[in-house]
Every structure is written in structure tokens, then in C-alpha cells.
Amino acid sequence: MTQPMPTFDQARTDAEPLLSVRDLVVEYHTQRGLVRAADHVSFDLHRNEVFGLAGESGCGKSTVAHAITRILKPPAHIAGGQVLFDEVDVLKLNDDQLRDIRWRRISIVFQSAMNALSPVLTVGTQIADALQAHENGTAQMTRRQVLDRARELLDLVGIDPDRVNSYPHQLSGGMRQRVVIAIALALNPELIVMDEPTTALDVVVQKQIMDQIRELRNQFGFSILFISHDLSLMVEFSDRVGIMYAGELVEVAPSQAIFNDPQHPYTVRLMNSFPTLSGPRVELFGIPGSPPDLITPPPGCRFHPRCDVALAGRCQTERPGLQPIGARHMAACHLLDDKIVNKEDAS
Amino acid sequence: MIKMVARMTLVSLALVLVLSVGFGGALAQDDGIPRGGIVTVSHEAFSVVLRNFSPFAPTQNPASQAFIYEPLMVWNEVDGEIIPWLATGFVWSDDLLTLTFNIREGVMWNDGETFDANDVLYTMNLTREFPALDRGAVWAFLDSVELLDDYTIQFNLGEVYSLADVLIAQTRPVPEHIWSELDDPVTFVDDDPVATGPFSVVCRLEDQVFELCANPLYWQEGRPYVDAIRYPAYPGNEQSTLALINGDIDWGGHFIPDVETTYAAADPDNFNFYYWPGGATVNLYMNTTKAPYDDVAFRRAVSQAIDYNAVVNIGMYGYTIPSDPTGLGPRFEGWASQEALERAAELGLNEYAPSAAAATLDEAGYLDVNGDGFRELPNGDPMSMNVQVVNGWTDWVTSVQIISQNLQDIGVNAQVVTPEFGEWLNNLQTGDYDISIGWSSSGYTPWNYYRDSLDSSLLGADNIANATSWSRWFSDDADALLAAFTATADPDEQFQVLSDLQMLFVENVPLVPLFPGPTWYQWNTQQFTGFPTADNYYTQGSPWSRDSNSRLLVAVNIHCIDDTACGQE
Amino acid sequence: MSTVEQPQTAVQPAGATAAPQRAFPRLPLPNWLRSILGNRKAAIGLVILSFFVFVAVFAPLIAPTQNPNRMVARPVQAPSAEYILGTTRQGQDVFVQIVHGTQVSMAVGFTTGTVVMAIAIIIGITAGYIGGIFDELLSLAMNIVLIIPALPLIIVVAGFIDRPGPLTIVVVLSLISWAYGARVLRAQTLTLRNSDFVAAARVVGEPTWRIVLFEILPNMTSLVVSSWIGAVLYAILTQASLEFIGLGDPNISSWGTILYWAQNNAALLTNAWWTFIPPGVCIALVGFSLTLINYGIDEITNPRLRREPKVKAA
């Protein structure tokens, strides 16, 4: 029934990436001190691509997503870097320009649909608000047309259009998340940032929603920045995946490569941290220790205190940078020095 | 001090229209006295106006006591005269058992009906039929009332009671043609009174103000001179004081702290006050059923210990004078017994003499045996006492604080307690107190003062002390003297009886008189004149008085200062 | 239960308050005190309050007298070296009265606050923890007491007790003011009762009384303290109001009675401001200090309320 997904290779064009994040730095000022939640994060996201950002809680993946859409709230603030969306630096936009780009071109699906919808407004109103806030194309719409469009959107995400007058508390968790997706689709954006869109949901509902998203993407061709801590889901759903650890991007690769051939020791161990339903039952070990406190991050490679293959001197003092280690595969680890591909070789 | 809320009735539109013809500017008449103006009066705390002008209401609207319903005769507290009013006079029979009043002719109710003795008769019978209406308790001594003719009425007494004349003279007749139609005169809210008074027309009644307009049919020709009397609502002294200072009140009866600086100084030419120290004496009562108060020596020591000047100047803000030891005060100067006063001086009563007081106590055996700084009873038991005063009556509270300080100074462990009014009264009535400040009766003669304080018959079967016999000091001699007074109408005899009573009083000190109650009275001459002044205190000037209708004399006398001052208000 | 009955602000468990403070060296202070001192508002409030507590405690030393209402001097003297705050119409030393009034007013405030909280804790936690019909009845009682207008009821009840005085005020206010705290504590107890650590304590075999006293109650410390402070503030203000309208004991020196006498003596009209202004300012300062402490506690327990530190340009 559904078309097979276009693969990343097919989707890739020679055109400039849709979204290009360059050396993004996000800091939090807390009572205890300064936290650098995202530290020089750089990646590209192409048109029609699903790019996943994965990592454990507190690794900075949501921070990056929020920074890109500029919805970070104090005490977090962007301390440096660029977010180029269609060659425009989102971080330099003024409020009006930002309001114009938001939702019409970039929309967001929040983690918990329970909290992403105002409990005192109907679903219809919340969809209509998004439509009416943007003059382009909707300024002339009557209230009736707006509501018709809202019903259409609900239908699109598999909800009875009559639910347009329902309040969020009258819907189940899965339905609410579908509403949030409907709102995100309202203005046919080019990029949808999905921040753990199914974390609060049960696996069956998660499956339903992810299928739905996949179908909609086939239909409308938007790009997705997909944030999740669930590597299985991530690998299954994304074209490319970036792995974050302690505020840094440590590996970027096509999901196939992340699953079959992880390079960074953290990714390797992470892939070995959760059991699977199929395949042989092997003993898994997880990663000893816990992620560092970002107020006092370890010097050198941030993963070195938990890394069983860390080099005695270098890993403790020198921070590895993200280096290409194969076609479309990058990782930040000193151990991979011999694998690093020269730029010339790669091209 | 907390007073009652007044109450009111609807404006009679028709009357307003009729009367408004006469309004609008002061017009001098033949006598040269300017007419017109609205006099603003304030003397008690209320916050909203209620419609009730019944002269029988237990807590009456003060206006209905005099300005609306007039008495047969007006008793002038200042000189003791009884002034003919609706009655032109009265005659006692020789046996002092019948009393005949002559009713004035030519008086009309404000609805145009004629007033005559039939109305008086009706009123007397009404109060007999409904005891709740017998405000003067006249049926306690009356036997019957009969009409001799339309303008003569005879009262028959059941026993000789020589003070009956004044009591009956206070009767305020109500119109028979109105009241006889009522279902229940007791609960009658007299919202549109038919009366004879100079200001008996309720021409304005709103939530915070009511006005009584001049009665166009008033029997005193040409009077009253002003158009109306206005009563605005003020919930407390603070607010009325502000209004007085602001010149909003023409005629006031308020307590004002430091009246000289707070009020008079604001407009020295026009803001006047005079606090006539002729009110009922305020006393210090001691419960003589208990030790040590049953000991006359102790009571005498208390009388010597009190700093009367401090009480009067600090407690009472200098608005009164210390009482003389007989408790009679300036109003009854003519009744004073020099013998008794001399005896009191000999005993050192009512003189601030701490050392004498201490000596008196030493002599009587009240010594500080255990060295705690306080004296013990002669038998060695500890002695401490509460001096009670009503909470919120701040002048009295201060006075009592001074007194307790004075007592402590002579080694008597006295503490002030301030129960609420209800409990305070109940304590006095049931004898559940040590020492207490309290009022006494005023009356037409000093007899009332001694009767209410000393008459043993006032202690009821339930041990409840009525009137002010709260000290519970009784003697056969006192009872006999009190009875002798009302059994005669002969002034000399009465004087002798009272002299004896005074002597008995200073010998036994059943209570300690502190000071005559001052009567607050302010008047503002920016617009009106004709008020009693300190120099010409022709009657008690306060717009409020518990005991008399003397304000009626003022009300018909005040007038605008000139033809222009009261033009438009 | 409906959302209506939820407390207004979610209060986090006390553990959240224990974030170490950079500004303060690790003195041997209890955690809560360190948190409070680390909050500027609360610290200012605490300083003001401590001053008044100090005055109250050492009143007999600061202004030695047997009876602060003793008439000692010429009436209505303006402040001078001899009488720092002047004298009243009754010749009382206003400074002495204020110092001793601090004692009475603070004592009434804190006693009432403590009694109110004791009642609120007992009723609120019992209702919340035991639940069932017991809870239904207690909740009904709380809501009714909350809805019945307080000041009129206080006036009526104060009138019913014939001898007014500080003790009366404590009793009356305690009888009437417990419900708000009880309701808040009940709601919090309901939340905590269902928390895992209570379940864990039960599984471990903790007896009920220990669960209430050692597991639930310590987690409501900040709530209890802030309700207590609120109750103290309410008591101090209400005491002053009651005394002002004449329902206090005029024989006792407290801020409210000083104002009562000042008003009776037309202090403002006679320009004797020194009898009227200082007690009002004292009440306001104590009130403000309590308000500040409560602001502070709110901020400590709910980090979102904290002002974010100023961000310097990167």
C-alpha cells in the first residue's frame, strides 16, 4: 500500500543542504555554574531526509533541536555558531522574520502531546491558530475555511474530523500526538523537528504513529529532524543518525552504518546496551559509570572515563574532533585516526 | 464610646412640596431674626439611617425624643426649672395624691388636627395597656388618669411620690387619631410621624442622612427660625471629629480628644465648645459584700489614694472637674450640706493624699507582711483586686489605669480588667467584682443619686442589684431617709433629709464619687447662632442628653447669623 | 477529586532545595537555613524578622519597666532624647510601649501561627493519609471553614468571649484560620501518599505513624513553613485590626492597642504622629519580612520562579 521509502542516496541532491548547523554552542546558566549543553555541534540535513539525533538523556539532543527552532528558554542561550536554514542564519533573524519562518517552513512536534496542547482550548482552535497566524495563504481564509482545513488535517493524521471540537483531555495519548502532528503539518513546512515524538506512548501506538509519519512524509516530502533516545527506533526510522554524548556530536553516519558498523566506542557500547527481540541472545554489558556532570566535564574526550579502550595520555587531554572516516561516516575519536579519510580521498 | 444606631422613615413627598415653598433663603421677619438654613447636628455614632421615629422605641431616634414628639414640660437641667411646653403648668393636691396638668390650647398636630388633653389621656392609657411603652415607668406610682376637661387632665397616684410631677411632665403625647388606628403600637415603625414638635416633618431620609424640616403649624409663633435639622451618619468619633474640624457640623455632641487644639484651634472665631460638668456623677464602686471592701477604712483609703486631678485631666482630657465627696456636683450646689462637706474634709475624703491613704491602711491593719511590695489583709491573707472597666470606653479605661496605678503606689495590688459591656454590667448586677468604675443616676434632685445607690429595695430576690446599688451597701437609716424625701413636697423638709443623707454618705463611703460626667457640646457659629454659650448657658447645650429635653430650648432658639449666611446649602 | 482542589503551586519535595550554594562557604548551617540565606529576598526578610524577634525577646532589657502602660511623663511630648518616640496622650513612653508591644504582637503572631499549623498538620495529613469517609468529612469541614467569612466570624466569636486579650485572639484566630493550611497540606499529602517512597516504606514494613512523621511530613517542610509564615502574618494583621476596632485588651501594650489609643486620641489630628506611625511601620515591616521570606521559600522550592542570572554576551 505504501511506497517504499526513498533511500537517502536517492534523496540526496547536489544542492545545498536544507539545514546546516555549524559549531552550535548552547549554554545554561545554573545556580551551580555554567553548563555547555551543546558544544560545537555541526551537521547537515538535506531535503527529504530524516536525520536522527540520538543519545542518552542530558546529552544535548533536545537542546540542539530547540536551538535550531529558537525556542530555547532562559536560562539556556545560544552562545555561538550558525543555523543555516535554506542558507539563512536562523539565529540572526529578528522576531518578525522568525515568526514568518516558523511553522510555515519549520515546525515542531513536541515530546509530550499531553503538554503540547493547551488543555483549555479545543483541538480545532489550536490548529486554526497556527493557520491564522501566518498571513501567507491563510489571511483570506474565513473562520469556516480554517475549520474545514483543520478537519482535513485531522483526517490526514487518522482522526475523526468531528473531533475538531474536542478538548485535549477528551483524547487518548496517541490521538493527542496525532493532533500535534496535524498542527505541525498545517502549513506544509519543509522541515519538521520531532523531539521524541513517541516517548510517552506505548509501543503499539508508537508503531502506529511512526507509520503515519512515514506515510505523510511520502505524501508531502518534508524533511525530519528526529530526536530520540531509542536507538532501535532511530535506526529503523532515520536515513542518517548523529550520536551525541555529553553535548558533543560523536558520530554521524547513515543508520545502516550506525547499526552494522559503529565506529565510536560510545556508539559501539550503546548499540550493545539494549537487547533485541530477534537474533541470538548474547550477554550485554551496557556502559560502566554514568554520563558526566556537564558543569565539570572531563577534560579531553568526554567519554574517556567510561571508555575501556581509551588511550592513556591523549584521550584524557586532547579533545577529538569529528572526522570523516568513510563515505558519509564521521566520528570523533582518537582511536580512529588511522581510519580518517583525507578530504581529497573522499571526493 | 459605642452608641446606638438611629433609624428613620420615608419622606412624605406631599409635605416636602408644601414645605419647600418656605425654603430658599433666609428671610428676616418682623422680629429681625434671620430665617432659614439647615442646621447639621451630630452626636451619636451610626453608619446608616433607619426609618423609625416611634417615641416608644426602646432605643429611640434621639430626634423623636424632643424635636418630633414634645414633652408636656421641659426640664432645664442647668437651673432645675420646669418650663411649660405642651402643658402650661401643674398643681399638686394637698395630700400629694393627685396631680393636675393644664394643657396648652392652640397646639396643632402637624397634620392639622387639634392637640388637646384627650391625646394626653390616650397616651397615658396606651402606656398602661402596653407596659413595653411605659418609658418613664410612671405606672409604677400612678393609679389612674382622668380627664377634667379638654385641656385639663388629672393624675391619681397610688402613693405619695413627690417626684411624680417631673416624671409625668416628661410624657410625650402621641396623636390619638393616628395611634388608635394601629394594630400594634409596640411594633409600630412611626416612619411618617404626626407630632407637634418644631422639627416634626421628615423631609429627607436617605441611607446616610436624614433631615427634619420645620413644622409650619408649630405653636410657637415665628419659630423655629431655621428650615431644617440635618443628621448625617458618622460611625465613630474619629469621623465626626474630622467633620467638625471641616466645619460640616453646626451642632455637635461628640467626644473630641484635646478639643482646644484639635477643634477650636481650626477656627477660633467660630468653633466653640463648652463641657458643662453637670452630668451624673461617675463613681468608683466597691463590692462591700467582700473583704476588704466591707471595711469603711479601706474604702476611705481608696478615696484618699486617687489622684483626682490626673483622672480628670488625663483620663477625662480635662473636660470635667473632680467630684466633691458627696457626689452631688455643681448642678446641685443648692442642695449641698456644709456639715457633710466639712466632715468629709476632716476625713480627708476625695483629696489626693497617698501618705494619708497609706496611713489609713496601716492603721486599719493592711500591712505588707510578706514583703512582696503589696499589702495583705489584716488577717495576713494576700490581697489583690481587679478594677473593672468597660472595654472600649477609653476615657474610663484611662481613668481606671490611673486609679490602679494610685492604688499600687500605696501598696494595694490592683489590676485593671476590661470586660465587654455585657459582662461588665452583669458583674456589677450580680456582685461578681471587686472594684469597678460606673455611672450613677442623675435626676431632678440629688435624691435620685442616693436612691439609686443606696436603696436596699433595689437589690432583688436574685441578688441582682438594680439601678446603681452595685456597692451593695445598705442601711435602715438610708432606706428611711430615702422614703422620707418622697413623702413630702416641702422643700425645707426635703433639704434636711438630703443633708442627713449626705452626712451618712461621707461617713460610710459606700462608693467613691470621681467626677461629674461631662457633657460634650460643640457649636459652630459660621452660620448659626443662638446656642447656649459658656457665658450664657441658658440650658444644657448638647444636642444629646439622656435625661432631659433641654435641647428643645436650643432648637427653637438657634437661627442664622445674618440674612445671607444660610442662603443655599 | 477535581482539579479545583489542587494546591495553587506545586511544591517540590524539600530535597530540591538543597542545591549547593556557591556564595556561601560550608558553615555548619542546616541546609534550609543555607538555602534561605542564599536567597536575597528571604535573607532580607530574615534579617528584618530577626531584628524584631531580638527586640521581642530582649524587651525587658531594652526597655526595662514593670508596666509599659505606666503613665510616666508629661503627655504628648514629641520624640526627644529622653523619650525616643515621645509620649502618648496618657503620658506613656511610646518607645517602651512599642518594645513591649513587639513582644505581645510577635508572641500572638507566632503562637497563633504555630497552633494554626499544628491543627492544619493534624487535620490535613490525617485527612490526606487516611482518606475515605474520614477524608470526606474533614475536607467538607475545611471547605466550609474556608468559605464562611472569617473576619465577621472572628468578630462574632471574639464578642462571644467576654474578656478580650491576646489569648482570646490566639484562640479565636486558631479556631478559624486552620483550614487553608489544612487544605494545602491535605493536597500535598495526597500526592505524597501515592509516591513511591511511601510505598517503598510500607513494603519495608514501616508503621503508619512513622510513615506520616518521618516520610511524609519532612517532605512538606517548605510547605509547612510557608503556610506557617502565612498564618503568622495573617495573625499579626488580624490582631492589629481586631484591637483597632476595640476587640482587644486596651490594658496590654501591643502594636494594635497602641494604634487603638492613638486613634482614640486623634493622634493624626493633634500631630502626635509618633504614636501612630511607628506601630504601623512595625507591623508593615514584620509583615513585609514574612512576605519576603515566603517569596524566598517559593523561589527556593520552585526554581522556575527564580530570576535567571544575568547573561553576559558570549
Place this chain on the structure above:
Amino acid sequence: MRFILRRLGFYLIALLVSVTLNFMIPRLMSGDPVQLMFARFQGRMDPRAIESLYETFGFVQGPLHEQYFTYLSHLLQGDLGVSIANFPIPVTEVIAVGLGWTLRLVGLATVIAFSAGIFLGIRAAWRRGRFADSVILPITGLLSAFPYFWLAMLVLYFFALGLGWFPLGHAYSLDIHQDWSSPEYLSSVLHHMILPATTIVLTAIGGWMLGMRNNMISVLSEDYITMAQAKGLSDRRVMYTYAARNAILPSLTGFAMSLGFVLGGALLTEIVFSYPGVGYTLLTAVNTRDYPLMQGVFLMITVAVLVANLLADTMYVLLDPRVRAA
């Protein structure tokens, strides 16, 4: 609807409890109103008159439960009895005069204080650290710590006696006749209302502002606010429709409850500003042990508070769809 019905049931119980309380309190209080009244006349009343007045005042003897049911049945007929201190005026009439003024003044002041507090709270939370948050908030906090009467008296002396901008008291100028259709009278009423209302507003606003600010701050960190902003909605729409509407809900309950405090607290306003109202009537009734009047006033205030609560509940239901289903 079920929510409202449940609340109605609760109010009915609350009413019954306060009515019962009302019945009990005078019977527990000491002091006999008739005795007190005659004491004020200082003992010149004949005992016969006292006895007959007892009857007239309707002092019912008999078992307590009988008295209670008589009391209830009278209440149901709207008969609150006759005021003793104002005999023979019915209690309803005594209250009627003041109630209108109290409700107008307190109603207006409360609504203003609430609205202004809510508005300022919204602003303070929206712009943290700006004027509303860093200047107005502490000032209103300080104001709410002042004893009300003290502040009111200072205001009265300064603005009315000192500067003469406002009248010294009363609800309207006594030189103007009371007539609700006259513009002159209405403007006088408003002019006289300014000081008393302002003082109530000043002392009450702090609580609302702080509460609303804190609720707003909590709400502002919710995802739906972030999402509303991300949707590109105007600040106005996010601030009022999304944030304030959710943040106001807890304050609404408090608003209803506070009316009880304010209505009772109006007593102080009435005294300081010579304003007519039921608060002073209650105080007078307590002092004179005028039980019927006391009961009447108390009942009126309670009913007013209950009605206000019901209104607040209705508002709550209108604003919060979640309770409609509950």
C-alpha cells in the same frame, strides 16, 4: 454540569452549617440584649416593661431543637426577625440599607483588585525582571503587609483632610439628594468611592499579582506555550489565550474564597471612611448583643460569599473544559 451540581450540593451543606452556627453562637454568648439595652438607659425601666419587651422581641423558650426548627422555618419564610437594638425594625430592613453599599464597594474594589492583580501578574511573568516584576511586585507586596486601617487612615488624612482632593467620608455628598438617576449623584457616589476602593485595591492587589505571576511562570514553562510561540502566534495571543487562561484557573478558586475576607474586611473601610455597610452593622450588633441582627448580617455575608463562589465556579467551568466532564 455535574461539577456545578456537586458544588451546589456542597454550598447547600455549607449554608446549613453556617445557619446552624448562626443559631448556636448567640445561645452560647453571654449578655442579655434586653438587659444591656436597659443598662444603657441606666436602670429607669419598669420590670413589667422589660418582661413585656422580652415577649415582643420574640425570645422563645423551650427545647433547643424546637427553637432550631422554629428558626429554620422562619428563615425559609425570609423572616430574620426584628432587630433588638433597632426595635421594631425588621432585620431585613436594617441589613438592606447597608448591603447594597457594601456589595457595590467591595464588589467593585475586589473586581478591580483581581483584574489589575491578574493583569500585572501576567505582565510580570511575561517580562521577568522588568518594571512590573521588579518594581510593582515588591511594592504591592509591601502594601499588602500594611494593616489595612492604618493605610486607609493615612490615605484619608493625606488626600482628604490634607490635600482636600477627596471627601472625608460618606458614600455621597450629603448636599446632593440620593437619586440613582441623577448624574450629579452618581458622580458624587463615584467620587466618594475612590478612596475607600483604592485602599482596598492597594492592599489586595499584591496577593493576586504574586499568585498570578507564579502560576504564569509555571504555565509559561509548559510545552504548549513553547509550541504556541513556535507556531508563530502573536505574543498577545500566546500570553492571554494560551498562558493566562490556564494560569488564572487556580486564582479563580482563591478569588471566590477571598470575597469572604473582603466582605468581612469592609468593616474597617466603613469605619475609616464613614461608608455605609453591613460590616459596621455587624460590629454594632455584636456589641449590643443584637442576636437577630447579628444572625442576619452573618447570614447575608455568608450567602453573598456562597453566591460569589458559585459564580466563580461557573466561571471556572466556562474556562476549564476539564471540569465540565468531571
Place this chain on the structure above:
Amino acid sequence: MIAAKPILEAQGLTKHFRTGGAVSQRVVKALQDASFQLYPGKVTALVGESGSGKSTTARLLARLYEPTAGQIIYAGRDTVEDKGRSKLLKYRSEVQMIFQDPFSSLNPVHSISYHLKRPLQIHRKAQGRQMTEKVHDLLHTVALTPPADYTPKYPHQLSGGQRQRVAIARALAVEPKVILADEPISMLDVSIRMGILNLMAKLRDEQNLAFLYVTHDLASARYFADETMVMYAGHIVESGGSEELTQDPQHPYTQLLLSAVPDPARGLRTQETEIAGEVPSLSEVGEGCPFAARCPHVMSRCREAMPPVTRLSETRWVRCYLFDEA
């Protein structure tokens, strides 16, 4: 294979909650007729979606709830009637529980040593100087070393994994035979989950503990549990050896559940499964099979009564009419 005697057994265990007020009482059928056994040295997983009743089951066994019906048989004896502190205490010294959220299962106001000392005191496992020794032993067991570093700390000073280890140590303190682990790893970071599961596996082996492992994660059940039971809407619908069940699910719901789990190992881009409908509310569950409304194989009798247990093998059973030969 199963020769040992069960240590803890549920027999027809049922729990209904009553919610709502007097007007609209609803019954939430959280658990219906559940029967299963826990064996020493074995882990039994209970898998289901949120609201399926799996946590209720654990809490019933922990005696945090009173069962509506059924038996809880410990060492061959029904303990449901064991009430009163001493009897429950005895039970609790044998059966302990670990909670889902280590952030809330430790009381923030108490230190780690308090948390570990209390069970030792209550169950008189240690006294005096022994106590510290015992506490250190426990911390050793859960690999929090050196113990002295941890005892004075408060929960907020530890990471999630460390807290969960403390929680496990607390459960171990009473030297229980059975541990009920309610989603012990779902709140933890991915990288440390295995550490906790491996620790529990070690305890199972070394101390011969019986585990009930409640989880929504089928893969972790496959990894950790010897046997797995699948719950749907208050009913256990299928039970069997973990490997067997996950590789060859029989019940249509189990099949659905398994197909929904993302599993890159099965190959990327798995086939989409048609899933209709949502989990029914537990207060609306009727007499029939709760899955009937969503089941692709639904038959008319499915809607009439819950299917009985059909044994597929010695260790395997399912409740579905598809397997009911009768």
C-alpha cells in the same frame, strides 16, 4: 523442566478499584483472575502496555493493595488473610519490591544509610556496630563502592543508576526470597540499564531469588526473564518461556505487540502492521475478551466470555478461543 515448588503463587488474583464520588461510581477492573507462579532462582516477566494492570499485580503481591478476590500463596500457604502488622511484617521479610522511578522511591530527606538501616532495624537483621557493617555489605552487593562514600549521601546526590542500586540494596536488606521489580530500568539511561539487569540476574543466581519482572519492554524480558507473561487490559493472555514466546507468539495480541517493537536486527524498514483501535479503558472492559475489538481473528464468542486457559505445552498457555479445542 519445572520441578521446583513455586515460592510465591497468585491464584485467581483480581483487583477492582472504585473511583468517583457517590453519584457516579465507576469500577476500574485493573486485574482479573490472574494465576501464575514465581520460582526460586527464576525470573518471570510480566509484559504489557501502560494501564494493562501489570503494576497493580506487583503491588498486590507486595501487599500494597488488598486484592478484591483470589489468593496469594507464599510457600504453599494463602497469605491474603494475613493482616496485622506482625503477620505482614513476616510476609514482607520474604517478599520485597523495587520501584520504577528511583527518583521517587527514595525519600529525598533521608540519607542512603537511613534508607538501608531502616529495613535492618524493622526486621531486626542487625544491631549496633553490626548495622554499619551490614549496610556496607549491602552496598558492596550492589556494587556501590567504597560504601563509606555513599552512606552519608542523599538521593539527589546520586545518579539514577546509583539510586536504583540503593533501592535494590534496600530490598535485599531484609534477605527476601522474592523480589518484585516494577519496571526497574525504564527510567534509567540506556547505557546503564544493562548494569542493573545484570546485577539482578547475578542476585537471582547467587541468592536463588525469585523475581517478578514487570516491564513494557519485550526485548528486556527476553533478555532477562526465564518466563514471560503478556497482559492486556487486566488479563494475562499468554504465558511461556521467554525465548519461545518472543520468537513464536501465539496470542493475536502478543503478535501485535511484537510486531510493533522496532527491531533493526530484523532488518531495517520492517513491514507495516495494520493496527486498528486503542486499548479499552479498564472501567469499560466487558465480559468478553478485551482484545476482541481489535483482534483480526475475532469470533462472536470472543465478545461473550473471556476464553479459558489453553495449555499449549507444559510451560506454555494462552487465553484465546483460537486455541480452544472445546
